[in-house]
Amino acid sequence: MKKILTMALIATLGLSGFANAGDESVEALTEVSNSNNRVKVILKEGLGKVRLEVLDLQGKKLHQQTVFVKNDVMVPYNLSELPVGQYQLKIEANNKGLEPEVAVFDLERKLTKEEIPLMAYRKNLDDDSIKLTVIGLDEPGVTVAIADRSGKKIFEEKIMQTGAFSKIYSFRNFKANDVSVQVTDAKGKSRIF
Numbered sequence: 001m002k003k004i005l006t007m008a009l010i011a012t013l014g015l016s017g018f019a020n021a022g023d024e025s026v027e028a029l030t031e032v033s034n035s036n037n038r039v040k041v042i043l044k045e046g047l048g049k050v051r052l053e054v055l056d057l058q059g060k061k062l063h064q065q066t067v068f069v070k071n072d073v074m075v076p077y078n079l080s081e082l083p084v085g086q087y088q089l090k091i092e093a094n095n096k097g098l099e100p101e102v103a104v105f106d107l108e109r110k111l112t113k114e115e116i117p118l119m120a121y122r123k124n125l126d127d128d129s130i131k132l133t134v135i136g137l138d139e140p141g142v143t144v145a146i147a148d149r150s151g152k153k154i155f156e157e158k159i160m161q162t163g164a165f166s167k168i169y170s171f172r173n174f175k176a177n178d179v180s181v182q183v184t185d186a187k188g189k190s191r192i193f
Contacts, residue, residue, distance in 0.1 A: 026050075026093045026103040034107055039077040041089065043069045053090040054107075062087070079109040113138070118189040124176045125168065134183060135164040141186035149178050 024046065031042040043050055047069040054063040054077065062082070067073060079087070087107040094100050120134040134142055140160040146169065147153050154174070159165060171179065184190040 037079040120183040122193040129170040133166040139186040
């Protein structure tokens with residue numbers, strides 16, 4: 001008798017566990033992670049037919065996709081093709097004729113290190129000298145080229161320093177306003193003053 005009651009209790013608990021699995025919300029059955037402008041959407045078993053939409057903040061649909069979830073599914077998105085800014089991921093699950101359940105997740109497209117411009121600054125100190133400051137260098141190897149008004153190179157050097165540096169350049173035969181400075185880092189990013 002004890003054995004029969006124990007088996008009935010186990011069967012009841014097991015069936016109630018299956019009933020509760022279908023009652024979980026879309027948010028509970030979804031994981032969204034955003035790293036380096038790459039979004040991973042993990043849709044867990046039990047969601048059924050799911051529509052995914054990427055929207056801008058004005059609600060304009062940028063991408064739409066339908067996924068049938070039988071087992072856990074990972075759906076990747078690459079935001080690097082989009083302009084920098086805020087976006088939304090709308091997930092709509094249709095559970096067997098019931099009213100669709102919707103979850104909305106906020107996404108952000110950020111600048112990557114490769115997209116950040118070279119940060120270099122020039123300041124004329126007096127008539128014949130300038131100060132050059134370069135910051136945010138990940139790798140050593142900055143080329144500084146100085147040219148006259150006609151574009152002829154009058155000086156060039158390579159500075160092997162990471163992080164930042166500042167240097168004063170003085171001219172004998174040229175005025176500070178008559179020269180241009182081109183700074184190029186090891187990654188090929190360039191700035192001309």
